[in-house]
Amino acid sequence: MLCGGWRRSRRSPEEPRVSAQVAAPLAFLPSPASSDSSTKRPGLRALKKMGLTEDEDVQAMLRGSKLLKIRSRTWHKERLYRLQEDGLSVWFQRRIPRAASQHIFFVQHIEAVREGHQSEGLRRFGGAFAPARCLTIAFKGRRKNLDLAAPTAEEAQRWVRGLAKLRARLDAMSQRERAHTWIHSYLHRADSDQDSKMSFKEIKSLLRMVNVDMNDMYAYRLFKECDHSNNERLEGAEIEAFLRRLLKRPELEEIFRRYSGEDRVLSASELLEFLEDQGEDGATLACAQKLIQTYELNETAKQHELMTLDGFMMYLLSPEGAALNVAHTCVFQDMGQPLAHYFISSSHNTYLTDSQIGGTSSTEAYIRAFTQGCRCVELDCWEGPGGEPVIYHGHTLTSKILFRDVIQAVRDHAFTLSPYPVILSLENHCGLEQQIVMARHLRNILGDMLVTQALDSQNPEELPSPEQLKCRVLVKGKKLPAARNEDGRILSDREDEDEDEEEAEEALETAEQRKRAKQISPELSALVVYCCATRLRTLEPSPGPPQPCKIGSLSERKARKFTREAGRNQTIPLFNPVDYSTVALNFQTPGYEMDLNTGRFLINGQCGYVLKPAYLRQLNTTFDPECPGPPRTTLTVQVLTAQQLPKLNVEKPNSIVDPLVRVEIYGVPEDCAHKETDYVLNNGFNPCWEQTLQFQLRAPELVLVRFVVEDYDTTSPNDFVGQFTLPLNSLKQGYRHIHLLSKDGASLSPATLFVHIRIENS
Structure with missing residues (x-):
């Protein structure tokens, strides 16, 4: 039973959690009597559900288009692109010597579709094609843009409009509809x-594709129970019956029965009881009635203010039933406090798309950072040819981009996701002449966006708030009079690089470069208003009155040294800042550090600003991260089940994941911990754990909780499957679904974890 001590009888590995009893018809599956043409063509059923089977743009995409893929001035290759009948993916074919390779990309992985020459690639290499014929498909994560030119402007528009409709309908799908579309x-x-009939061999292939290795005898028994025609083929309603068994959620049915009683429907008062047990703050009868009207699919039940199992499952799989507090997905914090009172999402070497040694620099990297809520980006500025400053990682083989192109990208894309201020952190290696060019580009391109003087002339040293600086751009850099170190040399705008990097830079710089670097242009200095770069020599406050406009930058190594010298444990994770407002991460490099950064800024509308706890906003705080006091909060996570985990090795159909779940805690040193479940053998479709993990927390306001799913391996490190990270204060209690993300932050829908959360404050 899924109650009390949260126990349930175990199954043998060869019999995954699939009920042998047919469920009541699920609302998102066609009824067994359905016999329209879309039932005979399973692939079109998703488009029918979206209401797009008759759409002219979608019809054109289904027929396919020959589009030119553009990579350089000379590399233009014609490819056939065609929307798949599932409405979820686009198939394309490319020709390579002696072979033709086929590929797909998924609609849900598209970040944006831009018309015309609105990408770096098309601006540089698309001049031979009219903007009306061009489009760019930008993807989430690290995948490169797809720059395309259509034969005609109308055909380009069909793809722009069609992809927009598909993305809108996909975003509007419920989680159960996504699961249905996914499995179809x-x-x-x-x-x-492709005869729309499924033999047992094809059913076994389907099971392996969806990540479940089912015992042949058990699978055949389910197959025969659905083979009502007894012809060793499933078709139409028989296929739907099999899928209905596969997609059953016994654990949700058990919870539903516990509250609904014998009549198997939830009244508003019974639903309210469930909400109260969930720990929903302020739950009322009116709230329960609203949920019934929102999620119940049966009109008769809705009219009588009753919720069926289908409606209950729709609710639990909705954003309101997710682990992330839906109220925190909008801006909910006070945005009227000084900038220094916020953690600010920041990027390091923002211009890079890959390696810091020989990778590509691109304005697209800035655009991607902005789409992830980044509010502080770095510009490494160097002398360029023709009097134009360039941006790249100095003394490496990384490619170069023009400073002015980056500023144009800032103007066009900085405020697409968040209206709150953007900080341009300049690492200035240019001489006076090109510094003047930089200042001119900043003023001319950004115009009124650029902050060029204090908002309050009476209190120029007083930091404004994010609210006051909406849609404004701040420059961070050196300000005259320039500070010099012991040998009289001006400090770089990255004030405290790693000592090894500084020595290498000094060894490589010519005498002329060093001479130019000794000067700061008044024109550029004048644009530094609230973010004056300075060197940090200690973490201790400097004597005298506070100087809120001074920003000290330091390397991770120096930061750890300072924390040791200050008597604090060196394991303070810099990506989960305690002493710092901005911690610059390589947004182009996926990993747990970026997962934590994304989780930290997932809340407050993903606006890039998160208000610090009150004790970190006080000048004379007594809070010490190394000695935060006794545990104040107990977090209990019962890991119950998972649904539709992705297959890791699609090239090997017999490779099935053996999933385990690890819960990781990040915060002050004494709170950092991780615990994990056992692994489930050969089942990534619907594994069941029902194991409890518990954590004692001393500074809960700073805690990030990371849920990780891995594929267990006995001989090598486990493979990453998916994760989701969020602040503890935004984690909702009760039965919750966790919607997993890929390594590069893209949605893995419909993959979810189902957990029970309990948070107790002492």
């Missing part, structure tokens, strides 16, 4: 002869 896409692929 695999069904279409498993139907090897």
